[in-house]
Amino acid sequence: MTYVTKSPWVIHYDGSSCNGCDIEVLACLTPMYDVERFGIINTGNPKHADVFLVTGSINEQNISVVRQIYEQMPEPKVVVAIGICATSGGVFRECYNIKGGVDTVIPVDVYVPGCAARPEAIIDGVVKGLGVLAEKKAAMNSALTAVSETENAEMESEPPIEIQVFGSGEAPGKEAEHE
């Protein structure tokens, strides 16, 4: 990928991580790595976010929180699992309260390994996620065009209703609705 057309906003949630990956996520935003210069902002509001960064694994109590944040995010969205705990449970895999990686609850697009994941790896993962985001967006757009094309085709097959229109550029279907 040579360039991105969008400045993605990220939201970060700490599943049950040890903080190591969380502070590395924050370190990505601060002057040493500084992804904010590309317009990548860590937002607290799921409805503003394109990329969901999850650190740590899933346990009984945070399932609903993770799912809620995911569902509130607008389409298209990408989930990046950061660190080995978010990927598979890692060192805590055998703990009684750990259910496993993030993919047991929500679909994950990119896995970033490491304990703790290094900022370089996190940035790489998010860049990879942006590729997925672009693909998802393209897929959504083509699906939309396909739907509108079939709709148009259906409308064209219907006999046109003859109504006097004064310079309006609206589609024939819309006018039928007005009727």
Next chain:
Amino acid sequence: MGKRTVIPFGPQHPVLPEPIHLDLVIEDETVVEAIPSIGFIHRGLEKLVEKNEWPEMVYVIERVCGICSFGHGWGYCKSVEGNLGITVPPRAEYLRTIWHELGRIHSHLLWLGLLADGFGFESLFMHTWRIRESVLDIFEETTGGRVIFSVCKVGGVRRDVSNEKLAEIAKMLDGIRKETEELSSVFLDDISVKNRLVGVGTLSEQEAIDLCAVGPVARGSGVNNDVRYDGHGAYPELGFEAILEDGGDCYARCKVRVREVFQSMDLIKKAIEIMPDGDIDIKIKGNPEGEFVGRMEQPRGEAYYYSKGDGSKFLKRMRVRTPTNANIPALVKTLQGCDLADVPMLVLTIDPCISCTER
């Protein structure tokens, strides 16, 4: 009396890097009561002693918390070493002390940054974290890891640091000190920062004692309960004196931490000067048997490590009590009667480490 409303705070909240949930009962704009609920990152890692042999358990205990990771590893090793009845070579103790104090600098700088972010001073946050990166560079050069570096083991440390490297670290610390001095004046003297911190969330000395507050929260109220006095590591030789403030408010807690950053730098430089040569670990025979309690002064306060062995490869029980856990009663107390807008400040000034608390 106004109408009472309950406002949920967290678990996912912009000011918190970690999930904690508070139900804030408010009357107009004043908080009357705060009811914390925790458990969002409970993993149950103490139970892993039944599946991991005691030398391997160090890796798990280091992951109690990624910020004070080294200290947790050290605390566990100290507890098991007590059980085994062994004494660690002095050079290993000095190296541990140096890494632990570097960890304190990194943790306090991280917290100062989060505090700045909490009161909306974004550029101060960025600068504090920029300085923190130099400390992480020292970690990386000496241990290979940035935040979790598994360099502590039962009986000593895994890596030695050459004397030339140590001299280099002392030089790097001079640079970090100079940069931190510039920033500390903003934290301590800037009028807009003072407006947010002075007189907010006051905890009196008696309250701090009654509620068993630990670490900078207690020391900000004038209670000296620094565990570094109990003579572990190289602290007895370093001639150490705890930092106390008597304001008891957010400003006092902030000041304790700023002063501790400089104190840690002094301790490290002194340790480098008087560091003895010699082995960095000893060979261990046998398995831990009996009970032992080790205490550590983590950046957030006193942590407590209990281990019980029965002579087998697996410990019978391992228990960690972490400083944030001890400070939650103090937090709930200071939240009563504060303004709703000050809640993030108060939650931040106990330096909450939820993954420590819930393990």
